[in-house]
Amino acid sequence: MPNDEQVPWTAIILAAGEGTRMKSLQPKVLHKVAGRPLVSWVVGTALEAGAARCLVVVGHGRAEVAGELARTFDARTEVVLQPEQRGTGDAVRCAMESDPTLSGRVVILYGDCPLIPEGLIRSLVDASRRTKASLGLVTATLATPDGYGRIVRDQTGAVTRVVENRDCSDEERKISEVNPGLYDVDAAFLRDAIRQLTPDNAQGQLYLTDVVELAASHGNVVSVAADMADLTGVNDQRDLAICAARRRGRIAEALAKDGVAITDLDTLYVDADCEVEAGASLGAQVHLRGKCVVRQGASIDVGCVLTNVVVEANALVLPYTVATDSTIGEGASVGPFSHLRPQSQLGPRSKVGNFSETKKTTLGEGSKVNHLAYVGDGIIGKGVNIGAGTIFCNYDGERKHTTVIGDDVFIGSGSQLVAPIKVGRGAYIASGTTVTHDVPEDSLAVGRAKQENKKGYAARLRAKLRKKR
Numbered sequence: 025m026p027n028d029e030q031v032p033w034t035a036i037i038l039a040a041g042e043g044t045r046m047k048s049l050q051p052k053v054l055h056k057v058a059g060r061p062l063v064s065w066v067v068g069t070a071l072e073a074g075a076a077r078c079l080v081v082v083g084h085g086r087a088e089v090a091g092e093l094a095r096t097f098d099a100r101t102e103v104v105l106q107p108e109q110r111g112t113g114d115a116v117r118c119a120m121e122s123d124p125t126l127s128g129r130v131v132i133l134y135g136d137c138p139l140i141p142e143g144l145i146r147s148l149v150d151a152s153r154r155t156k157a158s159l160g161l162v163t164a165t166l167a168t169p170d171g172y173g174r175i176v177r178d179q180t181g182a183v184t185r186v187v188e189n190r191d192c193s194d195e196e197r198k199i200s201e202v203n204p205g206l207y208d209v210d211a212a213f214l215r216d217a218i219r220q221l222t223p224d225n226a227q228g229q230l231y232l233t234d235v236v237e238l239a240a241s242h243g244n245v246v247s248v249a250a251d252m253a254d255l256t257g258v259n260d261q262r263d264l265a266i267c268a269a270r271r272r273g274r275i276a277e278a279l280a281k282d283g284v285a286i287t288d289l290d291t292l293y294v295d296a297d298c299e300v301e302a303g304a305s306l307g308a309q310v311h312l313r314g315k316c317v318v319r320q321g322a323s324i325d326v327g328c329v330l331t332n333v334v335v336e337a338n339a340l341v342l343p344y345t346v347a348t349d350s351t352i353g354e355g356a357s358v359g360p361f362s363h364l365r366p367q368s369q370l371g372p373r374s375k376v377g378n379f380s381e382t383k384k385t386t387l388g389e390g391s392k393v394n395h396l397a398y399v400g401d402g403i404i405g406k407g408v409n410i411g412a413g414t415i416f417c418n419y420d421g422e423r424k425h426t427t428v429i430g431d432d433v434f435i436g437s438g439s440q441l442v443a444p445i446k447v448g449r450g451a452y453i454a455s456g457t458t459v460t461h462d463v464p465e466d467s468l469a470v471g472r473a474k475q476e477n478k479k480g481y482a483a484r485l486r487a488k489l490r491k492k493r
């Protein structure tokens with residue numbers, strides 16, 4: 025016999041609501057906290073806590089929500105359609121009816137509650153199983169319980185029902201114990217109970233919360249107390265910002281505990297799917313978005329915004345650099361004020377400096393783009409020096425073309441390379457040259473008007489101009 029803990033359970037996650045209070049075009053559950061949609065936080069936590077299967081109820085923006093889930097999770101996560109949003113009870117009915125064989129225990133969660141700790145789900149599952157309750161639920165106490173369903177208890181302290189904010193009597197409105205919306209229910213009881221729900225309430229909906237009263241009438245409810253700070257449900261943009269701030273803080277603290285040097289815990293913004301190794305350092309106001317990787321010894325200084333960037337060991341990213349979908353090689357240096365656009369691959373110990381911009385370019389080991397350059401669609405070898413103000417003219421108005429530069433090439437300041445073009449290894453480009461033909465290896469390319477000095481001309485000109493004044 026497996027012990028109770030090993031008995032597999034199913035999660036039902038409600039994510040069909042429109043979220044009108046968000047005043048946004050996006051379905052509510054796709055709004056992001058630390059780079060992850062609300063619904064993905066909940067599904068991810070349910071799976072971590074041990075759900076064998078997740079049924080996600082979708083409705084508003086069904087295709088987008090289903091698409092997000094399919095990209096993020098494996099076959100354990102399935103989508104169920106709730107055709108009309110007739111309330112949380114109706115949403116659970118849709119899930120139960122989608123699989124008439126569903127049995128055992130069911131954990132129900134709301135897809136708009138992104139901070140749920142995995143351990144709390146485990147505690148709820150354990151408590152429900154231990155007491156063999158028809159229904160287990162989490163409760164929490166709030167100084168301002170406004171908006172949440174209230175927990176009603178009898179004289180013995182047993183939970184008797186949950187009353188929605190809108191349906192509260194004046195007395196009930198004062199109750200500070202609320203329903204964050206986590207339940208562990210016996211499937212057979214649930215199947216029967218949801219058939220008994222009626223839309224006899226202020227919103228004319230089928231409330232899942234009415235199931236609590238049905239379980240209580242059999243004396244069969246267990247409650248688990250938790251901290252509401254972890255259970256904020258997102259109904260509007262303010263709730264979303266509160267959840268994002270809390271998640272941001274938790275991520276920063278966890279990184280610091282794991283050995284990342286952090287200048288300012290309060291202004292570090294690292295998305296949940298980024299990886300930062302111990303021994304890396306992150307300055308104030310640094311944003312790591314999407315899926316960044318920062319290796320040990322790398323340092324990202326104040327104000328940098330990196331999205332899907334790999335920063336290899338011991339690289340330096342100097343203040344106010346913006347980089348997207350790129351790689352910064354081992355010991356390389358970028359910034360201050362550099363812009364790496366997508367597909368910039370900087371080799372080991374290479375440098376991209378002040379006010380330089382790169383795009384879809386590989387920069388070989390030790391090569392430098394130190395000042396004020398634009399380097400787009402380039403394939404650049406090792407040990408290359410690209411002088412200040414160099415421009416890769418990669419666009420002819422219709423298409424983009426490639427500039428190929430061999431190892432050890434020296435490009436003088438203020439040059440333009442009109443692509444498609446190749447510069448052979450070891451070549452020199454004189455300052456101010458507009459390169460329009462390929463340059464052979466070890467050659468010098470000069471393409472500018474010959475300089476002529478007119479002796480005394482400046483002085484004569486000045487005198488003439490003064491006379492006119």
Ligand code: UD1
Nearest residue numbers: 038039040041109110111112115135136172173203231257
């Ligand atoms: C719900 C609870 C309330 C609790 C609060 C906690 C009910 C009736 N009320 O209220 O007791 O304090 O959450 O945050 O359950 N959804 C559907 N289909 C629907 C309606 C909603 O899938 O027809 C989904 C929504 O997408 C959302 C979740 O269920 O993710 C909760 O719905 P919401 O309307 O936000 O419920 P609350 O009013 O917050």
Ligand code: CA
Nearest residue numbers: 136257258259
């Ligand atoms: Ca809600």
